Amino acid sequence: MPLLMMPVSCGNPFRDSLATDLDTKPSQYQQGKVCRQFADFLNTDLSAGGADYRGTEAQTFFDKPIEWTTTCLPSTTDGIAGTLQVINPRxxxxxxxxxxNFQATQGFDEKxxxxxxxxxxxxxxxxxxxxRISTENIKTPSGTLSMTNEQTRQAVDFVIGVAREVQG
Incomplete structure (x- = not known):
């Protein structure tokens, strides 16, 4: 099941609601790199199937820096496999x-x-x-994905790793 990647950048939904920190800096981390990492995580850690990057390499924005925000929407033949949104609300x-519905969780080095x-x-x-992992659209060798505690921990570690890399 190939994964198709579509990075999207669509503004900052937090901008009007919070005090602006002018000392924050845009990220030079590449949109394509973070989207590839997301697909690799889905394929390797969650056994979602082989990633297919054909077509995405030619998109001009794919190798541009994230700057303030980007969203990755990898797809399988069954639909969107998940969503990864990276934002600096400044x-x-x-x-x-x-x-x-989000609940703060303890036991990690980051929030x-x-x-x-x-x-x-x-x-x-x-x-x-x-x-967000759309488990209903991820078929593994043993059937539709049902995330284990270990995979949940890996997912948390993955988002922390992405945030650290983008932060620089």
């Missing part, structure tokens, strides 16, 4: 989730929130990373 302090439906969120510095 705000001071902790950016609380707008989705009230982490989890929500039902395989949703993961972290904040490292001024960078917020949210990920």
């Amino acid at each position: 705000s001071k302090g902790t950016v609380e989730p707008t989705d009230k 982490v929130w989890l929500a039902d439906g395989n949703k993961f969120r972290t904040q490292v510095g001024s960078w917020v990373v949210e990920m």
